[in-house]
Amino acid sequence: MNDSAQPICALDDIPDGGGLEAAPAVLVLRRGAQAWAYRNVCPHFSIPLNYEPDAFWTYDGGLLMCAHHSAMFRFEDGVCVDGPCEGASLVRVPIRIEDGRVLIET
Numbered sequence: 001m002n003d004s005a006q007p008i009c010a011l012d013d014i015p016d017g018g019g020l021e022a023a024p025a026v027l028v029l030r031r032g033a034q035a036w037a038y039r040n041v042c043p044h045f046s047i048p049l050n051y052e053p054d055a056f057w058t059y060d061g062g063l064l065m066c067a068h069h070s071a072m073f074r075f076e077d078g079v080c081v082d083g084p085c086e087g088a089s090l091v092r093v094p095i096r097i098e099d100g101r102v103l104i105e106t
């Protein structure tokens with residue numbers, strides 16, 4: 001366990017099947033009791049994945065779409081499975097869930 005972990009939000013703050021920018025430039029995606037965090041930077045043009053605060057486009061609780069050119073990323077590993085940067089990955093941010101809180105490992 002990493003003692004330097006910091007809480008960034010409650011799991012319930014994140015829409016189930018959606019995403020939340022829970023810390024500066026950190027996007028947290030949730031499906032049920034699971035969550036994954038990535039830097040909010042699209043590997044296509046190195047710009048944020050959203051164009052409005054906390055407006056993330058997601059599908060079927062499993063895919064995140066970049067708002068700019070529609071690249072599609074899997075929640076669980078951040079890999080782009082369709083779009084202009086297919087095969088590229090979001091940069092993972094290590095987190096863990098504890099007592100209903102999402103903690104970022106610093």
Ligand code: FES
Nearest residue numbers: 042044066069071
């Ligand atoms: S900037 Fe994300 S798909 Fe182009």
